[in-house]
Amino acid sequence: MIKGYARVSTEHQNLNRQLKALKEAGAEYIYQEKVSGATSEREELQKMLEELNEGDTVIVSDLTRISRSTNDLFQLVELIKSKGASLKSIKDKWLDTSDDSAYSEFLFTVFAGISQLERNLIKERQAEGIAIAKQNGKYKGRVKKYHEKNDALNHAIELYLNRSENGLSATEIVKRTQISRSALYRGLKERGIN
Known part of the structure; x- marks a missing residue:
């Protein structure tokens, strides 16, 4: 059976592009x-x-x-292979563990290392750019997701302030508004509400 795996990092990102590519590649079931x-x-x-x-x-x-690092990828591949299954990547054509030849193993090791190097270089360049922007007074940091104009946060704070009337706990409020508990408490603290 061909099993697809799709992942995005945040709730606000969209899986559609990955799902389409996996279906076109023959995935019969997709974990997402x-x-x-x-x-x-x-x-x-x-x-x-x-x-x-x-x-x-x-x-x-x-x-x-599917992987966070080269080491993570190696561990996942070993686990998948130990179950008699294989791993393929649509974009990274070299990632195909269905062929057990020494040449395939070598290519997998080399290209996984290159991919990790590429990710590390991107992080380095990003850090250098941030440092230069900070020196020039132009770096403002990441835009806050839950700022004072965020409707979900404002609704959560309103529910929290009226919890004695509505009978909602903090857990119920964060579930209902889809914000994190830490975001709720941070929002309350920023507004001077204990």
Whole structure:
């Protein structure tokens, strides 16, 4: 069975492009999630790995969707191969573990290292650019997601302030408004509400 895996880092990002590519590549079932790749708490990835059977193929749009680092990719490939399954990437054509030849193994190792190097260089350039912008007084940092004009945050604060009348707990409020508990408490603190 061909099993697809799609991931974006935040709730506000869209999976449609990946889903379309995976379906066109023959994915019969697609595991999908909206969670940062930096965390190992990727429930759908874990579920997919548990449900892998011998002969299955895992397909991803590109390797950054499934792995956080070269080391993480190597561990995932070993786990997938230990189950008798294989891994393919649509974008990274070199990532195809269905061929067990020494040449394929060598190419996989080299290209995985190159991909990691590319990610590290991007991070370095980004850090250098931020440092220069800070020196020139032009760096303002990341735009806050939950600012004072954010409707969801304002609604959550309103519900929190009226919780004695509406009977909602903080947990119920964050579920209803789809904001994080930390964002709610940060918003309250910024407004001087304890």
